[in-house]
Amino acid sequence: MAKRSHAHPQTQASSPSESKHDILRSAQRVLAILELIARTPGGLTVRAVSKLLQLNISTCYHSLNTLLTAGYVERLPSGHYVLGPQIPYLNDAYLRTLTHDWPATDPQESWRAVARASAHQPSLSQRLRPILHSLSERSQEPAYLAGWRYGEVELQAIVEPAHAERIPGIYIGYRGHAHAHALGKVLLAYSSPAFVEDYLARHTLIRLTQQTIVERTLLCEELHTIAHQGYSIDREELHADTACLAAPVRDAQGRVMAAIAISFRSDLLSRRGEWLTAQVLRAARQASAELRLSRHASDASRHPERWGGPVS
């Protein structure tokens, strides 16, 4: 039995971080493979996966088979594996949860507590789509809607015009880098200081382009400016060559619940900036008006603290 020459106390130590004993390793590995495949445009062969992830080829083989039978990947005749039809299927389900969405207010309390009491509304993105549509139509640029979800800014709708495309790497469900785009900044600008505090504690201000604001102080100043002027500008902070304009959308109670934006080639900013800003502000006002309209009989207005506070 000259098999295992090296008796490693620990596993092959492929992962630097300590292995949680709360996690199913083979399942985790399968998910990692899925991600790897997602990152690789042309797909990967069994062997390629095994090399890139430093896994035994047999393991990869079994893992890929598992993903294959479940429809998460597909096998090209060449032996390359690519993402399979189960992915858009799941995404459709995910989008439906957006549709079901909730108040999406900002501060901690809300997303810590709201939970499921939320659901069952006509959905922001549904209701505001016509507005996004006409914004995109008028400006001939892609229009976006974002709201809060679990304390993160989430992109919830995109409407593209005939001839312009959305920012690459941005998609419905995209969260993160709120400090680097107009939607995120405007939503943060209208959040409570405590929440901004919390947000900053939870995130690093990653630099994405030369222009990205990575200084906490600078960002706070920016947020003040934005709150003051009523809209935000992203000047190539998220993506080089691209600028965005965003404005807040308020619910019936006047709270900022979402934001509407457009993106465009940044050189348009000087020429058409003012006009575009006016369009975005107009769309945001329309959206707020729309939300003011239908008082969706939310039973949420029941008396909260009727019977005593926390039991402790």
Next chain:
Amino acid sequence: MAKRSHAHPQTQASSPSESKHDILRSAQRVLAILELIARTPGGLTVRAVSKLLQLNISTCYHSLNTLLTAGYVERLPSGHYVLGPQIPYLNDAYLRTLTHDWPATDPQESWRAVARASAHQPSLSQRLRPILHSLSERSQEPAYLAGWRYGEVELQAIVEPAHAERIPGIYIGYRGHAHAHALGKVLLAYSSPAFVEDYLARHTLIRLTQQTIVERTLLCEELHTIAHQGYSIDREELHADTACLAAPVRDAQGRVMAAIAISFRSDLLSRRGEWLTAQVLRAARQASAELRLSRHASDASRHPERWGGPVS
């Protein structure tokens, strides 16, 4: 493949049905949980999952933790698990593979052989989006583009107008039930008899509504009619109350590579049917012309070993 299942001194209930020993069970279980959660609008608690899937609660707990840390699910404050942000992330990657798409011709040979030699084109859906857009604009109905992928009809683009929504349950990446919708029927109609043969052998003609064509003979007749008249109609065959019209798109060589369609409330068929048909045919002709034009000098031969992507 799996074949051996013999008298083994294996322990008790080893085969509920037939356990492939090609598959990682805990990974498979995790994927099954993911699907279950996707199917459940409000999310599920640990216990609910364990009951529905007849799994030990401890297993579910670990599985959900695995999914949670990887971002495939999220845990609501109420303890309900819902799909997480990794899903739209993967979907974006999936869509990018569509963008990269291939000839997408129909017959076996093609999808059995084409493989990766395919990729690296400016993408059908990209190029035809303006056409879909104006079709949708004119008709004020959602417009669709579908093509072949691995021998299946796949929906590859949707353009929705301001005030009408696409058919529920239909999404980009949706495959299947080609016999029950206009896009599928028109694509089949222009496929080689051998391929239709093959397709029918691989699929059951599932009944989706009262109107669905489930008779093989009837379907073949229908395909003939379609090939003859140059477009197809779905009269509530996929979804009650909804009708579709589809027409073929041809490449420079005259082969049918894709199809363009619109959907609308079926009662419009009698009143506006002819006009709508004309619009769809026009869009399809425009699309064919577009494909005839640019002999896309496909550049961009990316190497699979390179990874990029904003979110990670």
Next chain:
DNA sequence: ATCGCGATTTCATTATTTGAAATGCTGCCT
């Protein structure tokens, strides 16, 4: 026809997962 690379399979070892049950929490009912 032979070579070589990669996919597929085998099989014994053992790390990993499992499941029953204990624990601890929260909210509800009496």
Next chain:
DNA sequence: AGGCAGCATTTCAAATAATGAAATCGCGAT
């Protein structure tokens, strides 16, 4: 107020199920 019920979380030893080295198979190139 107290006790009960339901649920999430944790524990731990048993044993199943995953792993990895190496053999085999297949295909395309030389």
